[in-house]
Amino acid sequence: MHDLVTHQDQRSLISLRRDEIDDHTIQGFVIGASDELVLLQYVYDFHLDGLMVLAVADITEVRCTATDRFQQTLLDADGLVAQVPFGLRINLEDWSSAIADLAHRYPLLILECERLEAPDFVIGRVKEMAHGEVRLECFSGAANWDDELVSLKYEDITSCQAGTNYTNVYQRYFERNAA
Template sequence: MAVKTYSGKEFRKIVQKHIDRIDFVKVNLEDDSSILGFIVKASDYFLMIEETYDFSLAGIKIVPFERVSGIRHGLSDKVSKMIYSKEGLIKFNKQIIKNTLLTDFEAIFKSIRKQDYHCIVESRKKKQELFSIGEILEVNEKSVVINNYNPNGKIDKKPRKINFKNIETISFNDNYSIVFRKYIFK
C-alpha cells in the first residue's frame, strides 16, 4: 500500500501511475474510512475517484488530498480490475472528468454547478457529521450554499451554507442524487 510516508512528490507520482494504468484501488482516508474505485484525476489538493459499488460505477467522489492516508493496490484490487475490464464496465465519462476543475473548492463547486449536477457534501462541524444533498446555489472563496433536501424529498426552508474547511468529501453524478432530484418538492 502506498502511504503518505513518501514525500508529497513521490506520493503524487504513485497517484499518477494509478491514473495512467486505470488501476482499481482502495483509497484509505484519515478517519479509517475508504473509497473503492478508480482514481481518474488529481491535483495538488484533490483526488477525483470514480467510486464503485457491486461491480458498477457509482459516481464521482472528490476528496481533499490531505485526508488521504494511503492507497492500496493489492491482489484483490487487481482481480477487481480484471473483472471490471472483462465485463466492459470501465466506462468513464471523459467530459465530466475534463470539465471538473480541481484547483480549489470554489472551482470544484462552480464546475459541478456549470454541468448542472446536484451534489452530496459530507462535512464535519464541531465533531458532528453532516450530510447535505442538493443544488449548488452560491459559491465563494470560503463556502458553498446548497439547497438541501431531506430523505422525504422536501427542500429545507433555509439553504445550507458549508464552509470549505469542514468538507470531507464531495460526490456527484451518482445514482442517488441523479434519481432523487427528480422527486424533490418545496
C-alpha cells in the same frame, strides 16, 4: 500525489484510506488529481457510483492490491471499465473550483464535512459560492426542499459526490414531479 497520477495514467482500480476520517476503504479509478484534490470514479460493490472528490491531505494510504487488479478484470468483463470517464476534466485547484465545475455539470451534489464534531452530510443544489463557503438548497430524505440555504465552509468539506445512484434517483423524481 505521485501515486495518484501513476494510477490515473495506468487506469488502475485502487483502494484508498482516510484513517482519521473513515474506517472504510474507498475503491475507485483516479480520473484527475492535483496537489489539493483527487477525483475518483467511485466503485461500490462492483457498481460505478458516480464521481467523488476527496482532499489529498486526508488520504493516508493508496494501494492497488491483487484484489483490486482481479476486481478490475471483473469490471472490465462486464463492460464497466469502458464506462469510466477517464477523459473528464474537472478543475481540482481547490474545493471552490471543483464544486463549481461539478455543479455546472450535475444538478445535485452531496457534500460532506466528516471531521466536524457533528459531521455534516448535505444533498442539494449549489445556489451561491462566496468567499470561503458554498450555499446549497438542500432537501430531506422525503424529497422536501428546505426553506433556508445551508452554508458549508470549504475548509470543513472532506468529500463531494456527483452523479451517484443516490442523487440520480432523486433527480429523476424531481424531474417527473416538476411544478
